[in-house]
Amino acid sequence: MKKLKFLIFYGLKKRLLKKSFLISNIIIGLLTILIINLPTIIGLFENDDDAFVRIAYVVDEASLGYISQLDETLNQGLEEDIFIFFETQESMKDSFFEQNDYDILLMIQFDNGRLNLDLYRFETTYDTVITQTIQFLDVFSQNQAYVPPVIDSFLPDDYEDPFINEIISSISSLFTLPLFLIMTFGIQFVGVDIIEEKSSKAIETIISSVKANIHFLSKIIASLIFITIQSLLLIIYGSIGTLIGNQTSSVTGVSTASLTEVFVEYFPNWQGILIVTALFIFVGALLYLVIAALTAAISTTQEDYQTFQGPIMILLVIGFYISIFASAAGGDTLLRIASFIPFFAPMTAPVAFAAGILTPLEVILALFILIITTIGVIFLVTPIYKVAILSYEQTKLFKRLKTYFIKSKHE
Amino acid sequence: MLEVKHVAMSYGVVKAVQDLSFTIQPGEIFGLLGTNGAGKTTTFRMIMGLIKPKEGSISYFNHEVSYEDVNTIGYMIEERSLLTKVTVKDLMMYLGQLKDVSKEDIETRLDYWLERFGISVYKTKKVKELSKGNQQKIQFIAALINNPKLLILDEPFSGLDPINTEIFVSAIRDFQKQGAMVIFSSHQLDHVESFCEKIVVLEKGKVILEGPIQKIKEAYQKLNIKIKAKHIDIDVIQSIEGVLQVDVQPHATMVKVSSKDSVKDVFNYIKTCDDVMTFDVLEPPLSEIFIDKVKNHEKT
Numbered sequence: 001m002k003k004l005k006f007l008i009f010y011g012l013k014k015r016l017l018k019k020s021f022l023i024s025n026i027i028i029g030l031l032t033i034l035i036i037n038l039p040t041i042i043g044l045f046e047n048d049d050d051a052f053v054r055i056a057y058v059v060d061e062a063s064l065g066y067i068s069q070l071d072e073t074l075n076q077g078l079e080e081d082i083f084i085f086f087e088t089q090e091s092m093k094d095s096f097f098e099q100n101d102y103d104i105l106l107m108i109q110f111d112n113g114r115l116n117l118d119l120y121r122f123e124t125t126y127d128t129v130i131t132q133t134i135q136f137l138d139v140f141s142q143n144q145a146y147v148p149p150v151i152d153s154f155l156p157d158d159y160e161d162p163f164i165n166e167i168i169s170s171i172s173s174l175f176t177l178p179l180f181l182i183m184t185f186g187i188q189f190v191g192v193d194i195i196e197e198k199s200s201k202a203i204e205t206i207i208s209s210v211k212a213n214i215h216f217l218s219k220i221i222a223s224l225i226f227i228t229i230q231s232l233l234l235i236i237y238g239s240i241g242t243l244i245g246n247q248t249s250s251v252t253g254v255s256t257a258s259l260t261e262v263f264v265e266y267f268p269n270w271q272g273i274l275i276v277t278a279l280f281i282f283v284g285a286l287l288y289l290v291i292a293a294l295t296a297a298i299s300t301t302q303e304d305y306q307t308f309q310g311p312i313m314i315l316l317v318i319g320f321y322i323s324i325f326a327s328a329a330g331g332d333t334l335l336r337i338a339s340f341i342p343f344f345a346p347m348t349a350p351v352a353f354a355a356g357i358l359t360p361l362e363v364i365l366a367l368f369i370l371i372i373t374t375i376g377v378i379f380l381v382t383p384i385y386k387v388a389i390l391s392y393e394q395t396k397l398f399k400r401l402k403t404y405f406i407k408s409k410h411e
Numbered sequence: 412m413l414e415v416k417h418v419a420m421s422y423g424v425v426k427a428v429q430d431l432s433f434t435i436q437p438g439e440i441f442g443l444l445g446t447n448g449a450g451k452t453t454t455f456r457m458i459m460g461l462i463k464p465k466e467g468s469i470s471y472f473n474h475e476v477s478y479e480d481v482n483t484i485g486y487m488i489e490e491r492s493l494l495t496k497v498t499v500k501d502l503m504m505y506l507g508q509l510k511d512v513s514k515e516d517i518e519t520r521l522d523y524w525l526e527r528f529g530i531s532v533y534k535t536k537k538v539k540e541l542s543k544g545n546q547q548k549i550q551f552i553a554a555l556i557n558n559p560k561l562l563i564l565d566e567p568f569s570g571l572d573p574i575n576t577e578i579f580v581s582a583i584r585d586f587q588k589q590g591a592m593v594i595f596s597s598h599q600l601d602h603v604e605s606f607c608e609k610i611v612v613l614e615k616g617k618v619i620l621e622g623p624i625q626k627i628k629e630a631y632q633k634l635n636i637k638i639k640a641k642h643i644d645i646d647v648i649q650s651i652e653g654v655l656q657v658d659v660q661p662h663a664t665m666v667k668v669s670s671k672d673s674v675k676d677v678f679n680y681i682k683t684c685d686d687v688m689t690f691d692v693l694e695p696p697l698s699e700i701f702i703d704k705v706k707n708h709e710k711t
Contacts, residue, residue: 201492
């Protein structure tokens with residue numbers, strides 16, 4: 001136990017006190033802050049003049065003269081109007097979703113002293129601004145105690161919110177890129193550490209002092225602690241980014257939400273998503289670290305390791321791309337299937353869960369499959385590692401693996 | 412005391428070591444010899460408890476050897492086996508603490524050995540900045556840093572000049588005097604001969620020679636005769652029964668005979684030659700016995 005603790009501490013100290021760790025974290029920190037505040041940054045450069053013109057027809061049965069007031073209020077301060085209002089008849093509502101000439105149909109009626117508002121439109125971008133303006137006008141027109149209007153809104157039957165895909169895509173990037181980075185760091189950490197000791201043959205002296213399985217365990221635990229530290233640092237960078245975003249908004253007056261706020265707004269179950277993500281990172285990282293440790297152990301030289309770690313990185317990259325692009329490209333089925341494949345699940349399952357592609361039950365099943373696979377891999381790898389770490393075969397990867405596997409059965 | 416009893420180890424059909432037995436007492440230097448792939452490394456690993464023998468037993472100070480004993484064993488492998496990107500001090504701190512040696516003791520012992528090897532100036536230098544010879548010294552110090560009761564040295568002198576070899580020899584002798592057991596492996600058999608009292612020679616996992624060196628030489632029977640005389644008729648010598656080989660060298664003639672009996676016959680002939688200056692009967696060197704036994708084993 002004393003030696004295990006010593007090796008873990010030594011490995012962590014060696015990695016955390018390196019210049020490369022400091023430099024990579026400065027870069028990652030800055031990038032995280034930038035990504036978190038991307039909407040704010042875009043907002044600073046956005047030009048309202050580029051907005052599309054919306055043609056709105058209004059049926060003003062209440063005869064409150066809201067058409068001219070809406071025109072005045074919604075286009076106020078703009079160089080060119082973005083809303084053009086026309087008065088029309090109630091019969092237009094039957095054919096509204098079958099035409100392309102105008103964008104909005106607003107029906108204003110009074111029923112028992114209460115304003116009834118029916119809003120027909122093809123997308124939801126201006127819902128808030130229109131309804132709030134009507135309510136604002138309504139407040140001023142009422143003499144007695146204010147009764148809020150009844151608002152009914154209508155969309156085409158085949159409507160799909162385009163913003164949801166954008167949000168999911170953004171969240172995928174927000175989640176997956178750090179996950180990918182953390183996993184890559186972990187694999188590098190454990191692999192480079194082991195191959196450095198093995199290729200220099202220092203491993204002979206080390207293993208003559210500490211058991212191979214303790215050595216293996218120490219590398220895995222040190223890497224997991226390293227990954228946890230790196231994840232916490234990312235959370236800190238994210239918090240700093242949100243804080244900076246809030247400060248910038250108050251100074252510039254551009255009230256665009258940071259990605260963190262968008263995330264919380266669009267995902268009411270964000271706590272659940274974070275827990276699921278943390279669990280998948282932890283177990284997934286463990287699976288990849290064990291395989292990376294074995295890869296380093298069966299390698300004889302640094303070149304060997306660079307070659308052998310290729311397939312691991314490819315698996316990681318496939319998972320990364322599926323999680324980023326599958327949801328945006330409408331590949332829900334692919335994302336769902338990948339979430340049940342242990343090597344892709346660490347990156348795809350949290351995204352699929354956040355996007356509502358996986359139900360809570362399904363995500364538990366995906367996690368269960370990942371855990372079982374990881375345990376199986378640990379049991380399979382540990383005896384092979386014990387043999388491989390002190391062997392220096394120069395054969396091809398699979399022949400080498402086979403030899404070490406056979407030897408492990410005999411030792 | 413280290414007692415290896417009928418130890419065998421195999422990996423599938425490959426028999427790495429077969430029926431190996433020997434005993435080493437405290438203060439003894441033991442030679443474990445063999446060609447490459449003979450089973451020496453497997454034997455070392457079994458002695459250190461890194462792998463468990465399939466058959467037989469290894470007793471270390473009257474108990475079955477296990478990983479718990481590694482802190483009292485020092486091991487130096489044949490090739491360079493050092494982390495090169497760290498300083499000498501950091502490396503020793505790492506390897507020493509893995510042997511459960513306190514930081515203070517590591518520092519004291521490191522200073523002592525660096526001073527003794529005349530390389531104190533390299534204490535804070537990175538290992539990769541050191542010459543091969545100095546790296547060899549650092550590797551040797553790493554094997555000694557825990558003051559081992561059993562020191563396993565695999566080719567400790569490879570790449571060393573005669574002066575540094577002498578420093579190593581003196582350090583090993585000191586350990587011997589302190590009562591440590593030393594297992595020594597080298598292809599330089601003159602070193603083995605000067606160091607060890609007992610040896611075991613392995614070939615493809617099998618013991619082909621074992622015992623005290625003097626007894627091995629006696630049992631070998633073959634002798635070498637160094638002759639310096641004028642007008643020696645080589646054909647006559649070759650015709651003497653028991654003469655195995657005659658080698659005419661620039662300053663002497665070397666005759667190999669199968670037994671003591673043949674020496675007398677050669678001597679009787681040499682008496683008849685002119686100006687006989689030297690007639691030396693020499694024990695065969697260990698290297699000759701080693702080569703002979705290995706070749707015979709290969710034939711069988």
